[in-house]
Amino acid sequence: MMLTTFATVVAGLLGAGLLLMGGSAIARPRGLAGFGIPDAQVDDPGLRPWLRVKGLRELAPGAFVFALMLTATPSVLGWYLIVFAAVPAGDALVVLRSGGPKATAYGVHAATSAVMLATGICLLV
Numbered sequence: 001m002m003l004t005t006f007a008t009v010v011a012g013l014l015g016a017g018l019l020l021m022g023g024s025a026i027a028r029p030r031g032l033a034g035f036g037i038p039d040a041q042v043d044d045p046g047l048r049p050w051l052r053v054k055g056l057r058e059l060a061p062g063a064f065v066f067a068l069m070l071t072a073t074p075s076v077l078g079w080y081l082i083v084f085a086a087v088p089a090g091d092a093l094v095v096l097r098s099g100g101p102k103a104t105a106y107g108v109h110a111a112t113s114a115v116m117l118a119t120g121i122c123l124l125v
Contacts, residue, residue: 004074007122011065011077014116018062025055036095036104061087078123085116 029051030042041047061084068077092109096102 003122003125007119008069008074008077010115010119011081011123012069014081014112014119015062015065015069018058018065022055022058022060022062025058026052029055036091036100036108037098057087074123078120081116081120081123085113085120087113088116089113 029048068080088109092105092113095105095109
């Protein structure tokens with residue numbers, strides 16, 4: 001029971017982080033310069049809409065975490081986190097294949113994926 005409570009709190013923190021990142025990306029797309037893609041011209045007006053798309057991509061799953069916390073069992077939330085962990089893992093691969101900083105790929109994206117996986121597994125136990 002205590003593990004489920006802890007994992008649910010971590011899931012809420014992940015959801016809040018997604019909402020904060022998504023909102024920030026929509027309001028201030030230049031702030032995504034640290035996303036890890038080298039030579040991304042965040043001042044280019046043609047790129048800003050794509051950065052906002054990334055923001056929306058963060059908002060929706062963040063809100064979905066809270067919807068599941070309110071309406072579903074912990075195991076449903078756990079499976080969602082396990083499946084959704086593929087997104088930051090994919091982000092890490094994109095950063096690495098783009099020649100981006102390994103610290104960002106592993107320290108931000110891969111670490112987020114690992115936390116999501118661990119949290120999801122804890123919710124299934």
